[in-house]
Amino acid sequence: MHTDARKLENNTKIEGDICIVGAGAAGISMALDWNKNGKNVILLEGGGFEYDNKIQDLYSGNSTGQRYYPLRSCRLHLFGGTTGHWGGMCAPFDPIDFKKRSWVSDSGWPITLQDLVPFYKKAQSLFELDTYNYNLHYWQKEYPAITPFPLDKDIIWSKMWQFSPPTRFGKTYKETIVKSPNIHLYTYANLTKIITNNTASSIKELIVKNHEGKTHKVRAKKFVLACGAIQNARMLLASRGVAKKGIGNDNDVVGRYFMEHLEIKSAELWLRKPISTELYIFDYSTRKPRAELALTERIQEESGILNGTASLTPLVMAKQQTPLIDVWNNEDPRKSFDKLVANFRKSREQNTSWQEKKGNRAFELFTRMEQAPNRNSRITLSNEKDALGVPRPQLHWELTHLDKYSLRKFYHILGLQMGKAGIGRVKLEEFLWDENDNAMPDQLGGGWHHMGTTRMSEDPNKGVVDANCKVHGISNLFIAGSGCFSTAGAPNPTLTLVALSLRLSDYLKTS
Amino acid sequence: MKRRNFLLVSFFALVLGLISLWYLKFKSATTKALGYPEELSEICDRKTLIHIGNTYRKLTNENTKNHLEELLLQDAGMMETKLKMNLRTKTTDDFRTGNTILVDGWLLSKTEARQCAYLSMSEAN
Numbered sequence A: 001m002h003t004d005a006r007k008l009e010n011n012t013k014i015e016g017d018i019c020i021v022g023a024g025a026a027g028i029s030m031a032l033d034w035n036k037n038g039k040n041v042i043l044l045e046g047g048g049f050e051y052d053n054k055i056q057d058l059y060s061g062n063s064t065g066q067r068y069y070p071l072r073s074c075r076l077h078l079f080g081g082t083t084g085h086w087g088g089m090c091a092p093f094d095p096i097d098f099k100k101r102s103w104v105s106d107s108g109w110p111i112t113l114q115d116l117v118p119f120y121k122k123a124q125s126l127f128e129l130d131t132y133n134y135n136l137h138y139w140q141k142e143y144p145a146i147t148p149f150p151l152d153k154d155i156i157w158s159k160m161w162q163f164s165p166p167t168r169f170g171k172t173y174k175e176t177i178v179k180s181p182n183i184h185l186y187t188y189a190n191l192t193k194i195i196t197n198n199t200a201s202s203i204k205e206l207i208v209k210n211h212e213g214k215t216h217k218v219r220a221k222k223f224v225l226a227c228g229a230i231q232n233a234r235m236l237l238a239s240r241g242v243a244k245k246g247i248g249n250d251n252d253v254v255g256r257y258f259m260e261h262l263e264i265k266s267a268e269l270w271l272r273k274p275i276s277t278e279l280y281i282f283d284y285s286t287r288k289p290r291a292e293l294a295l296t297e298r299i300q301e302e303s304g305i306l307n308g309t310a311s312l313t314p315l316v317m318a319k320q321q322t323p324l325i326d327v328w329n330n331e332d333p334r335k336s337f338d339k340l341v342a343n344f345r346k347s348r349e350q351n352t353s354w355q356e357k358k359g360n361r362a363f364e365l366f367t368r369m370e371q372a373p374n375r376n377s378r379i380t381l382s383n384e385k386d387a388l389g390v391p392r393p394q395l396h397w398e399l400t401h402l403d404k405y406s407l408r409k410f411y412h413i414l415g416l417q418m419g420k421a422g423i424g425r426v427k428l429e430e431f432l433w434d435e436n437d438n439a440m441p442d443q444l445g446g447g448w449h450h451m452g453t454t455r456m457s458e459d460p461n462k463g464v465v466d467a468n469c470k471v472h473g474i475s476n477l478f479i480a481g482s483g484c485f486s487t488a489g490a491p492n493p494t495l496t497l498v499a500l501s502l503r504l505s506d507y508l509k510t511s
Numbered sequence B: 001m002k003r004r005n006f007l008l009v010s011f012f013a014l015v016l017g018l019i020s021l022w023y024l025k026f027k028s029a030t031t032k033a034l035g036y037p038e039e040l041s042e043i044c045d046r047k048t049l050i051h052i053g054n055t056y057r058k059l060t061n062e063n064t065k066n067h068l069e070e071l072l073l074q075d076a077g078m079m080e081t082k083l084k085m086n087l088r089t090k091t092t093d094d095f096r097t098g099n100t101i102l103v104d105g106w107l108l109s110k111t112e113a114r115q116c117a118y119l120s121m122s123e124a125n
C-alpha cells in the first residue's frame, strides 16, 4: 500500500506493529523482509518517488575539520535513498574488523563476522549479486585468467569484491513495496520529532511533517530509524523532551564517532615487466569481481595499523581523474553525480581496449581505509533550522595520527613486498613522504560512507545501541544502518549495513 | 745483449700494457655495474635514475665516489658477472630486511639508491 502523506487530513494518526523510518537501503531491505508476514508494517519516507529539491534541502548542513562533501548532496532524500547514486561496490567485512585491537582504541564489536554471515548471504540477492563467495580460488575457477601477484601470502592478500548492477532500490523494489498487503508506505512523511514516555524509557509516537503544512502522528510497538547515519543521529539529538540531551544520549555518545573511509590516491606501482593485472583492474563492461591488495591480520597487528585496501587503475586512466572531493562539490546531488560520471568517462576514454590495459606497467594505487574511531569526529546540531523546524546537522570530521600513520605504513609494506618479490617499485604520493606530518591533504575524499554516529557497544558509555541495534535504555527503539558500525572496516558499507539490518529484522521477528 | 735487453723491455711493456688494458676494462665494467641499478632501470629512464641519485646524495652523507664504491662493493665481490649478481641479491635482501630509503617518493633498496648516486657522480665527472 502507498499513501502520499501530503494528501492525508492534517493530524492523522497512523498505527501499526512496526514502524520503519526511511526507505533507503536499510529501510527497504527490512520492509521487504516483513512482506506478507501478517504484521502491519509502516514505512515512512520523507521524500517521494522522484527527486524534489525542497525535500533534498532538508539535508543541508555545515561541516568543519577535514574537508568534506556538501552534506546536502552526499545523500539522496527520496524513496530508495542514496542507492539512487551509489556505485554498487560490495564486499563483506574481514574477521579483524569486528575484533578488539589493542592498537585501535574503541575498536571491537559485540558481534563477530560469523554472526553476520547468514545475513550477508541473504543481502547478496537484494543487490542482485552472485553467490556469497568472496574467495579468490572460487572466482579463479570462473575466470581462470585472474591470477594474484606472486606476493608473500603471509603479508599481502587479494580481497575480492563483487559489483551490484548497481541496484537502485527505489526503482527495483517500488512495486513490491507498493503492492504489499501488509507494508504501508507513506511518502512525504518526514520524521521531525520522536516522543518518549514520561521516563524516556520507551517511544510513544513519532511526529511526521511535510511542506504542505500537515502534521501526523505515528504509533507502533517498535520503531526503527533507518534514515542514514547522519540523519539518525540528528533525529535523536533533535528530539529533546523528557530526555534533555536527546534520545539515547544520556552518555553523550549520539553523533560521536562519525567515520568515513579514507579514500585517496596514495601511490604508484611500476611493474618491471608486464604481468597479469586482470584480477585487480575493474572491467566496466562486465563488472566481474575484482580484487584489491590488502594486508593480513598479522601484519596489521605487528605494524599497529588500521585495515585498508589498495586498488589498481592504469596510470594513463587515473591521471585523467580529478580527486573525488573536487568533483562532488555541487550542492545539487544530481549535478555532483553528473560530474562524477563525466570524471570517470574522461579516464575511460584514455584506455578503451582490455588488451591495451594488459600492456600497462604503471598503476595508480588508490586507498580505501577505515578511519580510527574518534569521539571528537561528530554530528551535532546547528542553531539553524530546516523548513520543517528541525535543527540542521553540523559535521565535524576529525582524523587522528593513526589514520595517517596507517596510510603511510600500508604503502611502505606494499613497497617492500613488491621489491622483495621483484615485481616492481612503489612510489608514494608526496603527502606521505614526511613521517612527522600527521595532516591529511585536502584531496582526501570519503566514499560517501557515513558510519558510527549511533555505534554499537555493550557499554552505554561507548555506544548508542547494543548488539541487537536497540538503543540503550529505550525498550522499543532500534537503529538500522551504518551508524551502528563500531568500526568502519575497510570495505564499502552498504552490503554490511543491509546484512546488519536483516539481522535486526530477524531479531524483531523473534523477540 | 742490446737485443736481449730490448726484448725484455718490450716484453715487460707488453705485459704492463695488457695488465693496464685489463684493469681499465675491469674498472669500466665495475663502474658500469655499480652505476646500473638493474631492476630500477627497467622502470625508470636514465634521467630519472640520475635525479634519484642526486637526491639520495643530498639526503645522505654518501657523497664521494670512493665511499659509494666501498659501500657497494662490501660483500659484493669484484668480478663483473659476480658483482652484478651480488648487487641484484643485495637489492632483494634490502627489501627483505627493510634496508630501504624513500627518495622522491620511490621506496628503494639502499643498494639501488646508492647505484643511482654512483651513476649520478659518474655522469657529473
Ligand SMILES: Cc1cc2nc3c(=O)[nH]c(=O)nc-3n(C[C@H](O)[C@H](O)[C@H](O)COP(=O)(O)OP(=O)(O)OC[C@H]3O[C@@H](n4cnc5c(N)ncnc54)[C@H](O)[C@@H]3O)c2cc1C
Binding pocket: A021, A022, A023, A024, A025, A026, A027, A044, A045, A046, A047, A074, A075, A076, A077, A078, A079, A080, A081, A082, A083, A085, A086, A087, A088, A089, A090, A189, A190, A191, A192, A226, A227, A228, A229, A231, A447, A448, A449, A450, A480, A481, A482, A492, A493, A494, A495, A497
Ligand atoms: C556517489 C555515491 C556512491 C556510493 N557508492 C557506494 C558503493 O559503491 N558501495 C557502497 O557500499 N556504498 C556506496 N555508497 C553509500 C551508500 O549509498 C549508502 O551506504 C547507503 O545508501 C546507505 O543506506 P541507508 O539506508 O542507511 O541510507 P539511505 O540510502 O541514504 O536512505 C535513507 C532514507 O531515509 C530517508 N529519510 C531521511 N530522513 C528522513 C526523515 N526525517 N523522515 C523520513 N525519511 C527520512 C531518506 O529519504 C532515504 O530514503 C555511495 C554513496 C554515494 C553518494
